[in-house]
Amino acid sequence: MSDSTRFRPVAPPEVIEGAFSEDQHRRMLDVVRRKGPWQLILAQHFQSPEEVVATTSGMIPEGFEPTWDMFMTPVFRGYFAQGSTVLHPEIEDCFFNRKFLDLVRAYWKADYARPESMLFNIQGPCPGSDAPHVDATRFRGITDRTTPVWLMNMMVKSGLFERWRAKKAQVIAWYYRGRVGGGFNYWPDGPQATPRQIKAPMWGRAVVVENEMMFHTAEACGPAHLRRPAGLRIDSLMSADPDSADGWQITTDGEVIQKVPAEEFRFLVHWGGEVYSDYEDLKRTLDHTDDIDNDRVFETMIDDLRRRGLEFEVPSDPMTDQRFISLLTQTYDPGKPASYPPEPEELAA
Numbered sequence: 001m002s003d004s005t006r007f008r009p010v011a012p013p014e015v016i017e018g019a020f021s022e023d024q025h026r027r028m029l030d031v032v033r034r035k036g037p038w039q040l041i042l043a044q045h046f047q048s049p050e051e052v053v054a055t056t057s058g059m060i061p062e063g064f065e066p067t068w069d070m071f072m073t074p075v076f077r078g079y080f081a082q083g084s085t086v087l088h089p090e091i092e093d094c095f096f097n098r099k100f101l102d103l104v105r106a107y108w109k110a111d112y113a114r115p116e117s118m119l120f121n122i123q124g125p126c127p128g129s130d131a132p133h134v135d136a137t138r139f140r141g142i143t144d145r146t147t148p149v150w151l152m153n154m155m156v157k158s159g160l161f162e163r164w165r166a167k168k169a170q171v172i173a174w175y176y177r178g179r180v181g182g183g184f185n186y187w188p189d190g191p192q193a194t195p196r197q198i199k200a201p202m203w204g205r206a207v208v209v210e211n212e213m214m215f216h217t218a219e220a221c222g223p224a225h226l227r228r229p230a231g232l233r234i235d236s237l238m239s240a241d242p243d244s245a246d247g248w249q250i251t252t253d254g255e256v257i258q259k260v261p262a263e264e265f266r267f268l269v270h271w272g273g274e275v276y277s278d279y280e281d282l283k284r285t286l287d288h289t290d291d292i293d294n295d296r297v298f299e300t301m302i303d304d305l306r307r308r309g310l311e312f313e314v315p316s317d318p319m320t321d322q323r324f325i326s327l328l329t330q331t332y333d334p335g336k337p338a339s340y341p342p343e344p345e346e347l348a349a
């Protein structure tokens with residue numbers, strides 16, 4: 001097993017209040033209400049249930065047929081900004097956010113930062129996940145255009161490529177007035193250490209964090225009997241409820257399968273920035289003077305496996321060799337969390 005204490009963010013997560021002004025929050029929510037409907041997170045990132053398994057463990061056990069139902073939770077996603085570009089001009093100030101840039105520069109003790117992306121998650125009642133994750137990242141020379149996600153994840157887990165890893169930070173803000181769960185569970189000292197929890201209800205509470213290096217997951221949310229709406233499918237959608245000024249609805253094939261009142265609605269805004277320690281760091285990135293490529297990644301991993309005294313055949317195509325991929329998965333597995341925060345308590349009827 002690899003050293004799991006490496007999974008620590010660059011600095012302890014910092015909790016702040018009033019991340020956005022009331023006016024900014026109102027305008028962001030207005031975009032979400034007017035421009036829906038929105039797809040499930042799962043539908044946007046994966047083509048098949050097999051891909052979900054491959055991303056989490058790097059391989060699919062033989063004879064195992066995963067289904068969407070195994071992973072499906074009613075959390076929907078949309079984008080406010082992609083590739084440092086705001087998709088909705090009415091919230092430009094929320095993205096090119098001076099306050100957030102100051103926060104992430106201070107968090108990294110870095111000279112420079114730039115807004116990169118901004119997305120939102122919306123949901124009603126929802127089960128928690130027992131599989132916390134770290135967010136995908138990239139490296140100088142290695143991005144999702146050159147390299148599959150599983151290999152980039154393996155690069156992080158191995159700890160061998162820190163020199164090239166992008167420095168990132170997020171400001172993640174929540175708006176949730178419900179009274180059951182809905183917080184944020186995180187493992188700031190590595191997955192084997194004690195987890196921490198940011199508790200709901202919260203309105204504009206946010207965390208400044210490096211989620212590429214910290215295991216985290218959403219806490220279960222809302223009344224338990226409403227967390228798995230009947231009729232939820234991979235193509236279900238969430239949008240503003242046309243019969244209500246502030247309510248929401250989930251539909252499948254145009255049919256409403258669940259109404260979500262405002263008091264059960266959880267809205268998460270995820271702002272991500274890229275950080276550069278100093279001018280040299282910025283130039284190195286812009287000028288590509290110290291990039292890495294897939295061949296060098298595999299050479300480095302193969303050297304490391306040999307140094308660990310492992311016996312294996314050097315694969316002719318390491319990108320697709322299942323046995324080699326399994327060996328990497330076992331060697332660099334950071335392990336499952338040793339403990340979880342307690343489940344949220346149901347309200348007495």
Ligand SMILES: [Fe+2]
Binds near residue numbers: 135211216
């Ligand atoms: Fe995440």
